[in-house]
Structure formats: structure tokens, C-alpha cells
Amino acid sequence: MPRTRTPVVAGWFEGDGDGFRLLGTRCASCASVFFPREDHYCRNPACASGELEEIRLSRRGRVWSFTDSRYRPPSPYVSDPELPWQPYVLIAVELAAERIVVLGQAAPGVTVADLAVGMEAEVVPGVLHEDAATTWTTWHWRPAGVRA
């Protein structure tokens, strides 16, 4: 039986391939943008609005910083304790249009040696982990020019 593809968090991203985007919200009153999404209140202290609309965030941004995770993170991160730990890279990407920095895992195969602060990166669909019934999907950052 094929696994069901389920976002690790509902409503944070949508689309496939080149159409994949992070989803945020924008305040209908002051235009502040939020990711992860705020749906019930605007966090601008000068704004009392409770009306926020969903928006698709920019696909590309610039690397603000990066690191990696050389040791297995604790639960609720899911990993198979029977398998040797495979480090992965995390990238914080600054989106110019939204003036926001969003953290994410790098696409599989990206190493810190591939990266530099200021480099362009784009958001791509990714898989966080799989279990018997479900493929848990997420977003990944892929640095431009790195075909991992």
C-alpha cells in the first residue's frame, strides 16, 4: 500500500516542484507578515487587527547563516535509533520581500562546505521522515548551484 503524503504541520507550505511555497499570513490592516502563520491576532504592537490572510512567501532568498546537526536530536524529532546518525545541514534564509529570516533543513546531500552567507537559496519540497503508512513532508532550502 502506498504511503500517504502528509505535511509535518498543516498549512505551512503547499504545491509541488517549482510551484512549492511556504505559506505565511499577512495582516489585513498593517501588512505585517508572519511565518509560522498567525491566524488570530497581529503581533505588531501598534496594530489591534485580528484579520489575517494567507500568502505565499518568496521562493528565493539569501543565506543568513547555516550550521549542521552532528548529533541525533532528541524526540519529538523522529529518527531510527537502529541506524547510524547522518548529520544534516540547517540553513536560515533571509527573504528580501518579506524582510524575514526562515530556518529550515537543507536538501539532502548539502554540506556546510557547499554554503556561504549571502548565497542564494530556494525553497523546495522535502521529506522529513517516513513510517509504515505516511510520508511526512516538509520544506527544504537548496542553495543555488548545488545539485544535491
Add this chain to the structure above:
Amino acid sequence: MDDVALAAGGGAGVTAEVAVLGAGMHPWGKWGRSFVEYGVVAARAALADAGLQWRDIGSVIGAGTVRGGYPGYIAGATFARALGWQGSRVASVYAACASGAQAVDAARAQILSGQADAVLVVGADAAPKGFFRPAGGDRPDDPDWLRFRVLGATNPVYFGLYARRRMAVYGDTTDDFAQVKVKNAAMGALNPRARYRSPVTAEEVAASAVVADPLRLLDICATSDGGAAVVLASMEFARRHGHPEPVRIRAVSTVTPRFPNTVLDLPDIATDSAVAVDPPGGTFRMSIAGAAYEEAGIGPEDLSLAEVYDLSTALEVQWYEDLGLCGAGEGVRLLRDGATALGGRVPVNVSGGLASFGEAVPAQAIAQVCELTWQLRGEAGGRQVAGARVGISANQGLFGHGSAVIAVR
């Protein structure tokens, strides 16, 4: 400097002072016992240091821990019960890494408002092995749970991001960061309450395993068991109980960030967006110190020493700049010049810092005040800062928490 030493409050923006009558700690380590034991040892040490009996205390404020079950959430009552119910006021404060400082601030408010003459502030923790982790359960509305579930983003991941950013923006190197560990380990070796009491070389830092690139195991603070306590009192109570010239707390800053906070903070997955509102003039960490300076009516040039939250070596360098000891990007130069070492212009983390203690969350900000107290009294032994008159502590933790305390004598 004399005005700092002589003025006892008053004046625009300056809050009245409270006295630190006693300071006490349970040594930091990995002892494997209940946080309550550590807190009681620290409390009794602080009471003895103050020359007071437990029954002299009119109020107990506990800094809570999320790792001790229900007794951790109601830490004030837990410590009061362990010391023996005696009918004092009680309160518990939880504010992540700033828990201890918010407990100090609450004690100060009770003293200055006349609710209590002498207040015991206690914090203690028993830490797990390895990474701190979120509370259990399936909690997709909790940012702390989400960062682990979605990204596996441990605390060192954030420390690694900050360190790499400094390397890119300011040209700091991993060798520079290692020198923070070398400095703090040298001072921790002189502190009997520290967990790690051996000198560390730059070669040892470089040979330790990478945890979160570019940071290695010896760049990142451990998680520890420990307890710390202070007895705070009104100046009048202090005089009546034989403390004519006590160390005084002159400012406690516990401010929130200002929107939009554009530095990625634990446990967040993204910063605030600055698209609709321009960022404030300085960062959150700068505002923590700034509020304390303003309240105390002093500036960074008045400091004799500072105790800062060196969760990582690179973060200590960042604090130099955020405390105003130097300009943006100049932290490493200050370090290289020896200005922040014992004997330098403004020694930082003469206690040995988190590098030598490891983090016992609710106790840590209180432990910083203990060190300031001993330094300002001239009781710090081999790690004494000569002629110390003014000290600041600073920390920052999860969920927009941070604090700074300024103590003077």
C-alpha cells in the same frame, strides 16, 4: 565612580536600592539528586552568609524548573516546605534563563513596596544528560516542540547559526572563539563551586568534536545540576542586622524584545518580519543591558566586571558588544587584547562562566548575582577583580526572556 559608590538611589530613572545580605550556592555538577536538595543547600548557605535565621525571612521566591515535575513549577513553596513551613510569603517565577533574575526582581519589588524586609531567592535544577528537550506529548501549538519535531533544531543549532553569522559578518574565527573557552576555563579553575576546574588549551578545543558547525563540544556549555540563592533586604533591615555597607542591587532589567525582533531567537523557526515596521535601533540583547544601565544611571565605562551568559564561546563575544564594552564587530579585538581576562580592563566571567559551570537554568542568573556579590565584597579569592565596585550580569533565554542585574558597592 564615587557617585556610583555613594549614591543610594534617588534621581531621575534610578530605582531605590536593595541590599544583598547573603549569597550561597550548591556546587555545580552532575550529582543525580533532586533539585530540591541543591536549593536547600544554597538557601542555607545564603542565610548563613547573611548571618540570619530562616525565621527572619518574610518572603521566599523560587525560580522554577520545568524538569522537576509539579514541585518545579511551584519552586517557591517547594523550597519553603523543605526549609520548614514558617508562614512566610511565597511566590514562584518561571522565565526560562531569566527565571532567577525575575525572582530577584520580584523580591526587590516586595522590599521596595514594604511587603517584606528580607526575602530569600532560590533557584535550582537537575539537568538531563545531553540536549535539553521540550516537555513530552504531542503539542503542535508549542514553538519549542515544533522546532524539534520539524527541524531537529537543538539549542546548539542556534548557537552554531550565530557563530557562523559572526564569522561571515565580522571575520571572527573558530580560533578566536576557542580563546573564550581558554580564558573562562582558566578562571573556572580558580572557583571551587565550578563543575569544570581544569585549564583548557586552544588545541583541546580544536580537537573536540563538532556539535553544530562551526562550534565544537568545548565551545558549548554543558547542562548541569546546581543551586544558588541570595538573601535580599531593605537598606534599613541591613543596617539593623549588622550590614552597614552591603553590596546593593541597583538595577534589574527584565524587558521583552521589541517588534520586529530580527535576530532569530530560540525556539523560533523564523524571525519577525520587518516588512511593515522598521526594526528598533538595537537588538534585544542590547536593550536588556541598556535598560539596566538606564535604571542604574551608569554606563559600560563604569563597570569593574561582567558575568554574561556564555551558552557558547561565540555568544560571549557577542555580549561584549551588546553590553557596550566595545562597538559592533570589535568583540574579538577586546578578547585578543586581554581586556576581558582577569587583570584586564573589564574582566568577563571571572566565575568561569557557563563554560566552567554548565547551565542549571533557574539557578544560573542567581549564581551570576552571587559572583557579583563576592567580587564586590572582595571575597573571590584567586579570581578576585582588584577594586571591584560595579558589576553587571546578563543573560538571554527562550521565548523572549533576558535579564541584566547591576550590583554596586
